[in-house]
Amino acid sequence: MDVTELELFVAANTAAAPRTATVYVKNEAEGLVAPIVVNQAGYVEPPTGIIFKDNFDWMAPYVAYYNANSGKTLGRSVEDNNASGNAPNAYTDATITASGLMEAFTAQGYVDLNPEVKVLYPQDCYWKMGKTSAHTGLQLPPVDYTGKATITFDWSPHMTGGGNIDKVNVVVEVVTNGTSVVSAPFPNVWEKGQLHWETVSTTIEITPESKIIIRPEYLSDHDGVTQMRWYLDNIVIKEPEPALKAVWYFDTDPTKDAYTATFGTTAGTFKDTAGDNGMYIDANGKGVGTGRITFVQVDKTSFGLTKDPKYYVGGTGHPYMTGVWPGDYWLFTATDGKSYPAGTKLHVKYLTRVSGTGQKYWKLEYWDGAAWQPAAPVQTEGDTGTSAEYNFVEPTSNATVDVTFSLAASCTEMQFRMVCVANWQANGNGALAAPNGGTCRLAAEAADLEGTSPIFEVVE
Numbered sequence: 001m002d003v004t005e006l007e008l009f010v011a012a013n014t015a016a017a018p019r020t021a022t023v024y025v026k027n028e029a030e031g032l033v034a035p036i037v038v039n040q041a042g043y044v045e046p047p048t049g050i051i052f053k054d055n056f057d058w059m060a061p062y063v064a065y066y067n068a069n070s071g072k073t074l075g076r077s078v079e080d081n082n083a084s085g086n087a088p089n090a091y092t093d094a095t096i097t098a099s100g101l102m103e104a105f106t107a108q109g110y111v112d113l114n115p116e117v118k119v120l121y122p123q124d125c126y127w128k129m130g131k132t133s134a135h136t137g138l139q140l141p142p143v144d145y146t147g148k149a150t151i152t153f154d155w156s157p158h159m160t161g162g163g164n165i166d167k168v169n170v171v172v173e174v175v176t177n178g179t180s181v182v183s184a185p186f187p188n189v190w191e192k193g194q195l196h197w198e199t200v201s202t203t204i205e206i207t208p209e210s211k212i213i214i215r216p217e218y219l220s221d222h223d224g225v226t227q228m229r230w231y232l233d234n235i236v237i238k239e240p241e242p243a244l245k246a247v248w249y250f251d252t253d254p255t256k257d258a259y260t261a262t263f264g265t266t267a268g269t270f271k272d273t274a275g276d277n278g279m280y281i282d283a284n285g286k287g288v289g290t291g292r293i294t295f296v297q298v299d300k301t302s303f304g305l306t307k308d309p310k311y312y313v314g315g316t317g318h319p320y321m322t323g324v325w326p327g328d329y330w331l332f333t334a335t336d337g338k339s340y341p342a343g344t345k346l347h348v349k350y351l352t353r354v355s356g357t358g359q360k361y362w363k364l365e366y367w368d369g370a371a372w373q374p375a376a377p378v379q380t381e382g383d384t385g386t387s388a389e390y391n392f393v394e395p396t397s398n399a400t401v402d403v404t405f406s407l408a409a410s411c412t413e414m415q416f417r418m419v420c421v422a423n424w425q426a427n428g429n430g431a432l433a434a435p436n437g438g439t440c441r442l443a444a445e446a447a448d449l450e451g452t453s454p455i456f457e458v459v460e
């Protein structure tokens with residue numbers, strides 16, 4: 001009988017939904033029909049930036065071997081909230097050793113930090129570690145990567161039969177060329193009798209030579225604590241996500257600037273009430289997250305003004321204000337929806353200038369997550385007789401404000417402001433009696449609009 005080979009090529013499924021097709025192969029001479037069913041899963045966008053990932057599914061064959069040959073089933077202690085879940089010793093249990101699990105563990109590149117005490121216990125595709133007065137953690141397989149990365153994993157403490165949660169905290173340790181860097185301990189937030197997974201993460205800096213370790217904070221008994229048993233699953237190391245970076249672009253042609261319509265127009269918009277009066281300049285450059293610049297005024301209605309203050313976008317694309325008065329300020333805000341922890345460093349940079357009759361003395365301040373802080377050492381001016389505190393003198397030609405600061409507390413919306421502190425004119429002609437037509441602007445150099453327009457970003 002002749003045999004014919006038939007190759008069937010099926011195009012990849014690019015849709016999110018799965019699909020099924022049936023191909024019928026017919027032999028008319030013999031009256032035969034053979035259906036071939038093709039099932040295709042939906043397309044899943046491949047993860048990007050993954051450096052290392054392990055959910056311990058490679059343990060499945062060894063779990064199956066144990067379950068089939070021991071007369072028992074490996075436990076899922078965390079999911080079942082079970083202090084007595086079956087957890088045989090990986091070193092001494094005869095069925096586990098016969099399965100070859102620890103050989104696979106070594107082949108994967110893992111290292112038991114304290115193998116002498118033999119306290120590794122497999123669960124159904126994750127690990128339990130430690131027993132009373134014997135503690136350990138894991139060194140992960142080496143990774144071929146240099147730079148900052150984010151490590152994420154699931155963990156849980158164990159508990160006694162009475163439901164008391166073990167007093168254990170875990171840390172991430174990175175050892176590179178003999179230098180150890182240890183993360184802050186992850187908090188133990190479990191309530192009595194309630195095991196569950198917690199997903200935690202931290203930033204690490206690694207090279208291919210680094211030893212990446214997840215372990216209890218203490219590897220020996222301490223302060224009367226002898227039970228530090230714990231579980232580990234779902235380890236992911238990935239490149240850090242792009243950090244917050246709000247970027248503005250001041251085009252020299254204001255008709256191309258969307259903010260012309262939202263910040264007073266080229267004709268100017270009179271506003272003398274307190275607040276930002278609904279005027280704003282949204283970040284319009286290539287960045288990450290969102291940003292907004294506003295000019296916040298004190299109430300000026302008591303002056304009886306009719307011309308100034310006004311919000312403007314000039315013919316050069318620069319946003320500027322007239323009628324500035326002490327207490328007014330430019331406010332920069334930026335967010336990408338993420339909460340950045342204490343210690344995060346931020347950077348703000350922009351150009352600014354005033355006209356001769358604009359205000360000279362200003363104070364640069366940043367929000368550190370808890371309070372406004374001066375962005376530079378504060379001085380006391382003596383011109384106006386008010387002894388106003390300032391740390392920035394506005395010139396009549398472009399000056400660069402370039403400030404880096406750190407958060408003192410976690411923060412989601414970053415803020416920076418430049419506050420007018422005195423009504424003394426930049427030209428030295430004394431104090432103003434009322435808000436006038438003098439200008440204060442944010443600027444950009446025509447020769448480098450992209451490089452000199454404002455930026456507000458997380459840098460570290």
